[in-house]
Amino acid sequence: MPRPTSRVPEPAKRDQGPDQGILARATGARVWKDHSLLLWAHFLVPPVLAALVVAATFATPLLAAILAAAVLGIAAFSARGLLTRLSGAEESRLALNSQLIQSQKLAAIGELSAGIAHEINNPIAIIAQEAEWAAHLVAEAEKAPGADFVEVKDSLREIRSQVDRCKNITHKLLDFARKREPVLQEVDVARLIDDMARLVDKEASYKNVTLVRTLPQDLPSLRTDAPLLRQVVLNLMTNALHAVDTGGRIEASARADDQALEININDNGSGILPENMDKIFNPFFTTKAPGQGTGLGLSLCHTLVTGMGGTIQVDSAQGQGTTFTVRLPRRPGSKP
Amino acid sequence: MDIRILLVDDEVDFVETMVKRFGIRKMPLDSAKSGQEALDEMAVREYDVVILDVRMPGMDGLETLKQIRERWPLTEVIMLTGHASLEAGMQGMNLGAYDYVLKPTDFDDLLDKVRKAFERKQLNAKAHKQGA
Numbered sequence: 001m002p003r004p005t006s007r008v009p010e011p012a013k014r015d016q017g018p019d020q021g022i023l024a025r026a027t028g029a030r031v032w033k034d035h036s037l038l039l040w041a042h043f044l045v046p047p048v049l050a051a052l053v054v055a056a057t058f059a060t061p062l063l064a065a066i067l068a069a070a071v072l073g074i075a076a077f078s079a080r081g082l083l084t085r086l087s088g089a090e091e092s093r094l095a096l097n098s099q100l101i102q103s104q105k106l107a108a109i110g111e112l113s114a115g116i117a118h119e120i121n122n123p124i125a126i127i128a129q130e131a132e133w134a135a136h137l138v139a140e141a142e143k144a145p146g147a148d149f150v151e152v153k154d155s156l157r158e159i160r161s162q163v164d165r166c167k168n169i170t171h172k173l174l175d176f177a178r179k180r181e182p183v184l185q186e187v188d189v190a191r192l193i194d195d196m197a198r199l200v201d202k203e204a205s206y207k208n209v210t211l212v213r214t215l216p217q218d219l220p221s222l223r224t225d226a227p228l229l230r231q232v233v234l235n236l237m238t239n240a241l242h243a244v245d246t247g248g249r250i251e252a253s254a255r256a257d258d259q260a261l262e263i264n265i266n267d268n269g270s271g272i273l274p275e276n277m278d279k280i281f282n283p284f285f286t287t288k289a290p291g292q293g294t295g296l297g298l299s300l301c302h303t304l305v306t307g308m309g310g311t312i313q314v315d316s317a318q319g320q321g322t323t324f325t326v327r328l329p330r331r332p333g334s335k336p
Numbered sequence: 337m338d339i340r341i342l343l344v345d346d347e348v349d350f351v352e353t354m355v356k357r358f359g360i361r362k363m364p365l366d367s368a369k370s371g372q373e374a375l376d377e378m379a380v381r382e383y384d385v386v387i388l389d390v391r392m393p394g395m396d397g398l399e400t401l402k403q404i405r406e407r408w409p410l411t412e413v414i415m416l417t418g419h420a421s422l423e424a425g426m427q428g429m430n431l432g433a434y435d436y437v438l439k440p441t442d443f444d445d446l447l448d449k450v451r452k453a454f455e456r457k458q459l460n461a462k463a464h465k466q467g468a
Contacts, residue, residue, distance in 0.1 A: 172430070175430065181463070183456055183459050183460050183463070184459070185452065185455060185456055185459065195435070195436065196425075196436075198438055199422060199425040199436055199438070200422055200425075202419075202421075202422075203421075203422040226434070226435070226452065226456070227429065227432070227433065227434050227435070227456075230429055230435065230436075231429045231430060234425060234426060234429055235426070238422060238426060241422075300430075
């Protein structure tokens with residue numbers, strides 16, 4: 001039988017946490033050493049008890065009844081346990097699968113869009129050059145008496161501004177697809193978050209939005225790529241600022257456990273529509289009006305965080321707000 | 337090892353104060369008054385860290401940053417901004433700036449960031465050498 005766990009992404013395989021154990025056991029993929037005793041008990045205890053019931057029937061019916069009740073109880077208990085584990089395993093398998101599909105999808109879209117951006121850059125450059133040349137010709141022709149090229153000049157200006165817009169998008173895309181090798185430094189994350197928050201403060205005050213920092217004094221430092229993390233934090237905060245209404249509230253917090261340092265950016269905006277939750281990290285996905293955003297901010301965050309060996313997740317409740325959670329491993333290379 | 341720092345700002349008073357303050361710490365600091373002057377300066381001398389004002393007449397800080405990152409990818413750039421503009425901040429970080437410092441500048445804070453930027457540059461240079 002093919003192992004059903006073969007689609008589990010690589011980092012998860014190394015992890016032998018409770019989920020993985022349950023997953024392996026319930027799907028019959030592999031029985032870990034520490035679970036084998038339990039499995040034996042599952043199979044051996046019921047028949048032993050049943051044998052006792054049969055034996056007791058010959059001695060005294062009362063003992064037989066008590067034993068039979070005990071057997072039934074144990075059977076029901078273990079059946080329930082098995083069911084819980086099975087459904088738990090199925091759930092975590094589905095979650096792992098969808099995570100994997102999500103990251104593969106993002107990688108594919110990223111590659112595709114970088115390819116297109118690269119191809120489109122050349123014609124855009126030619127259009128820009130031709131527009132420059134046409135502007136030069138118009139300027140020459142304008143020297144003739146009675147010449148009026150106001151509209152032509154307007155239209156040329158528009159061509160140039162739209163070309164700039166295209167260039168902006170293609171550059172962002174190419175930048176997005178660029179492989180960044182993180183440079184690891186000791187980073188004071190609390191300070192980093194506060195620094196980026198100060199950049200957002202003023203803009204937030206225009207909107208009458210409060211940006212709260214909840215940063216524990218004893219937050220440990222982290223070996224990570226400082227400018228990449230700044231980019232992620234700043235992008236998430238900006239995103240939150242766009243999501244809240246006037247008078248809203250954003251909270252940036254951080255905490256650490258043994259494995260990971262976790263950064264949360266929470267806002268009390270209108271939340272993300274359930275049908276948009278799957279697309280939120282897709283490049284070009286945006287709910288803003290055309291021209292207001294390229295829809296690359298969150299997908300960039302996803303790429304950067306994954307590149308740093310971490311995970312990024314979103315939780316959102318309609319009308320209550322959204323929380324983005326970034327988890328970065330405290331030991332590089334380990335699981336966050 | 338000395339950190340070779342270039343400060344790019346059109347505010348003469350600010351630059352003079354900074355040259356003095358870095359001088360006291362035995363950290364020589366070169367300065368340029370515009371983006372173009374900075375690029376010219378960088379073409380002759382090598383710098384580890386550039387402290388770059390966002391708002392300058394002529395070539396602005398972001399355009400200068402773009403060119404610095406293209407031509408000297410190992411040099412780290414710290415952006416300096418008086419008006420905390422979020423849009424410029426985002427663009428700066430996305431263009432590969434190392435960090436931001438808001439004006440009025442806390443000197444120790446700036447110094448610390450310069451040291452961190454220099455550390456990164458050295459790590460990066462080492463990785464490049466190994467990769468080559």
